[in-house]
Every structure is written in C-alpha cells, then in structure tokens.
Amino acid sequence: MTGKIDLNTMVAKVLCPDIVFEGIMTILTRFDTGKCRQFLSLMACLFTLCLLWPGTAMAHRVNVFAWVEGDTVHTESKFSGGRLVNGGEVRVYDLKGNELLSGKTNAQGEFSFKIPQKTAMKIVLQAGMGHRGEWTIPLSEIDPQQSASEPSASQEEQKKTSETETVKPSVDLDQLRHALEQSLDKRLSPVLKRLAEAQDKGPTFRDILGGIGYILGLLGLAAYMHFRRRSRDLEAEKKGR
C-alpha cells in the first residue's frame, strides 16, 4: 500500500502537475506577453521534481486507529495519505485521564498491548511536532459481557429458575457468546480498519485542482476589473474630445 508507487499515483503525481502548470503557463503568457514564461517553466519543472521527491507523501494529519481482539488491543497509526508512523509515541489513558501505559509504534505503525484494566480507553498518538491523533475505545468494545449482561439480567434470572430442568444451558450460552464475540471481532477488524481509512483521505487531487482554479478565477477577476476601468477611462477620454 505504501512505499510502492502504483501506476495511478505515478500518473497523478507526475503528469498532472505538469498538465496544470502547462495550462497556467499558457494562460499567463497571454497576460505577460511571454515575459515570464521561462520562469514559469522553471517553476513547473521544480514542482515535478518536488512531487517526485522520494518518500514524499501527502502526509499532514495523523490518525490512530485501535481495535480489540480477545484480550489484546491493536493500534495502527498513519499519516493521512498512508505513510505509516514509525516510532510514534502511543499513550493509553482511561477516561479520567490517568495514564495506563505507553509505547512506541513499530515500522508498520502498529502497537499492541494487553488490556490493562476493563475501562473505556483513550489512545493518544504523538507523532512529534504537534502531530496528534486520538482514538477512544468504549467500554462495550473492551468488555462486551458487562454491557450485554445489563439488559439480559431478567433473562438470566429466568434461566436460573429453569436451570433445574435443563442441563446447565447458561454455561453453554456463555461459551457460545464468547466464541461468537471472538470470531466477530476477528471478522470485523478489517472492516473497521477500512472504515477508519475511508474517513480520512488526505487532500485529494481534486482539492488541489480546485484551489488552483480559484486562484486563476481571482486572476481573471483582477483582469476584468482592470480592463473595465481602462475601457471606462478610454470612453471618458473620447467624450472629453
């Protein structure tokens, strides 16, 4: 996913800036009568170079994502754009703000730990220099039994009364529930991961083009104002004659 550059991103990163700048250059040469054309082509080259810069990722924001699997919490940290956080500091707090534990992400941006105690947890990632991400794990995710037992309390009582008749169904049920939770955790974790990834895509190419488009629009507006003023001046001159 990261590290390798597939064809699509190659095209997006290398060709498109060229196309954009070529376009801007052509428009601008109309205004500046070819004066700063060479300067602009230099800028275009520069940008292509910069975008080719090895390791360049559109990383800006940082995200941490955590999921529970059995008694272990896995976390994964990424800059937006997909670059993994290597050696970022992960701190785990309970909701009162007490620090439970801390650690560092490995080269894959992952950090896993055993659940220290059964509370809701806030996982804070410090990727240095003010880059900070947070993820909260609610209690229901860490201890599904606890939150599940409350509404089904009356059911349990019912079971207890019927226990004399049937052969220990509650134990089987608990085991079943546990197994179910585990397999669901396992199955859902990639889905949750995908979901977290989908939530934050860095600036897309559309955003970049949009921004440049706005700047060109402003340029057009300035040109319009200028020429309107000039034509008005010319008209006034004619009338004066």
Added chain:
Amino acid sequence: MACLVGDAALLLPNKKRDIMHISEGVLSGPVLISGIVLAATGTAIGLKKLNYDRIPRAAILSAAFFVASLIHVPIGPSSVHLILNGIVGLILGWGAFPVILVALTLQAVFFQFGGITTLGVNTVIMAFPAVLCYYLFGRLVGKGPRIALPAAFLCGSLSVFLAGILVGLALTFTEENFLKAAYLVVMAHIPVMIIEGIITAFCVLFLKKVQPEMLPGKIP
C-alpha cells in the same frame, strides 16, 4: 457488535495540529483579533502596491504557495512541508500579504490546514517574514552572484526561521512557554530551511539570467 461499527463511524479523526498552520481553538481571542487586524493592514498595503502588471506573477506565486504545503520533508516520526514564503516575499514585497492570504484561505477550505478564524494569525506568521526578507535582501539580490546567491539562500531560510519564531510568539500568549514552542518549531523546520534556501537561490540565479527585472534591487 452493531453498535461497535456505529461507534467507529462516529469517532471521526480528532483534533489535528499542524505546526505552521495554527488550527482553530488553539489561540486566545486577543491573539486572533490582533492577527486579523495586522493581516488586514498588510493585505491593504499589498493590494495598493500590486499593480496590474504584477498580478499574473502574484497568481502563479499564490498557486505555488498553495501547492507547496503538500510537499513534505520527512523527518523522524513527523513530517513538515515546504512554505516558500521567502521567494514570494522576494518577488512581490508587500504583495506577499494578499497572495499568502488567498493561498491560506484555499488551504483551509480544501485541505483543512489551519482554520478560518486563524487565517489572520497564519497570514501574519508567513507573510510578515516574507516582507521583512524583501527589505533585508531585496537590494543584495540585485548585485553580483557572489552576494546575490548567499543572500537568496538566507532569504529562503530566514523567512522560514522567522515564521517559526512567530508561531512560538503566537503560542506564548495562549498556553505554551515561548522558548520551548519556538525551539520545537524551529528545530522541526531546519531541513525545510535548508531546502527553501536552495530553492530560493536556484530561482534567483535563474531569474537573474532570464528575467532580471522581476527581482527587486534593480528597480528601487
């Protein structure tokens, strides 16, 4: 389990803070207001000085500034991006204010870098060093290459350095210790300073050959 998926959807990525673009809700009211006032003044002066012939130039530099923030220099676990305020200041002088304001507005809207309320402060942080560098190095850049190239390099790196100092200053009035904040920001941007110095020197060298009237110093 269903609630689990729901939770994941609700828990949107939390607060992010970028070092050069100060986000919403970090600074105190007085800092924000003085930032807006200063930025408005600078922009007014800049627009006055930006005559029609220089507007295409300003637009291309604004586009460059807008895109430059996406070019990252990876260092350690964090990453910082190019700013390019040195070259913008050198070519446009006071025009750097409106140019940077436009680019920052678009960055805030499209990339969620910084924020709308902090636009004023962020504009001052990046445009003020640009104008200062214009006055410091503008004349030197017009001279022979022995003086012009080091001057251009210094212009590129000093404008980033000063921006870092200003970030520290803005944070001081709110929460953090000035020296610590400024130190952190400046340290993080040392690679950017070097790269921007080289880029600025490169641009100046090129402009001197092809388009010397674009540089200040020739025309006082």
